[in-house]
Amino acid sequence: MGGKFQEDIVVKIYGDSISGNCLKVAWTADSLGLAYDWIEVDIIKGESRTPSFLAMNRAGQVPVVVLDDGRALSQSNAIILHLAEGSALIPDDAYDRARMLEWMFWEQYSHEPYVAVARFQVRYQGRSVADLEPGLVERGKAALQRLEDGLAASSFLVGERLSLADVALVAYTRMAGEGGFELAEYPRVIAWIAKVEQGLNIT
């Protein structure tokens, strides 16, 4: 994506440790060896809705990063694309890069709103799995099946190398069990999660 990998960039990451979207940013920064400060923002306590937070991000969403020049960025996938510019987490080949972006946009539209939301409702809002809205569960399962199918021909989502597509998708997929999804039904997904965790050095 043009530009050079800036290994000395210093950022502040405002994030909630329970949020996969926020963890994506930390994992990317760690993987790149970037220095940063993590500022914990408790969503459930309303800390992303305070006047000072809203001044930084009007949408009241985490993660937000503040770059070393003081400028802010939001949207997890936009942030990791920015941080990882010029690094091995973004494929050199233009078509592979497009496929990485395809997965990343799909993640925000067709995966996160179901897999992450089910998990949030069960784990943090006390809803039982049986009481989840059936459409939510159905679409979450469809997303997991789509991942299973997408991993039929390669070890990672884009070919044989870890990319930001894997970072973006693994975040909530590895927590899907907390929302009542049976990951055991998706064996390629399970193997992929282990590989991505190993590649990112997370457990």
Add this chain to the structure above:
Amino acid sequence: MGGKFQEDIVVKIYGDSISGNCLKVAWTADSLGLAYDWIEVDIIKGESRTPSFLAMNRAGQVPVVVLDDGRALSQSNAIILHLAEGSALIPDDAYDRARMLEWMFWEQYSHEPYVAVARFQVRYQGRSVADLEPGLVERGKAALQRLEDGLAASSFLVGERLSLADVALVAYTRMAGEGGFELAEYPRVIAWIAKVEQGLNIT
């Protein structure tokens, strides 16, 4: 985003003319002077769910493009980022590029699911505006207000030049009235729509 603008790329665009997501791709291709064939796919008639379409895109969504080497890509925003690589529709500056991506991910997560869905329900499913789900309307209005706020300091979403952020956001914003939203409440958005339409040479 690295790479060179390929002005001789020939693509097939599979799209439904009623879909803003599909129009984004046509506008981008037209703006870049790319040659392409448009293959109309009628979503309402189920043409995106036929076996032959699903073989091309398992998710059964339009748009899909098939590049001149026969490889397919889906996800409107990933497609336009690929087609426009190296062109003036993508800012040179790394931070501006990140802000463009921020708007594009936000569009798919916080704008399209409300503004486009309300319009689809009213115009194509015969629902009255009064019967729209209140949360849908509220979030659609919040998205339009976020755009209005985002245009306070600049003519386009990222500075003073048209970028893919404008292409992605204008698609359903200009049709918001069809879903019962009152664009007159967002005067900067109205002025911006006119500028983007002029920049893309669409009416």
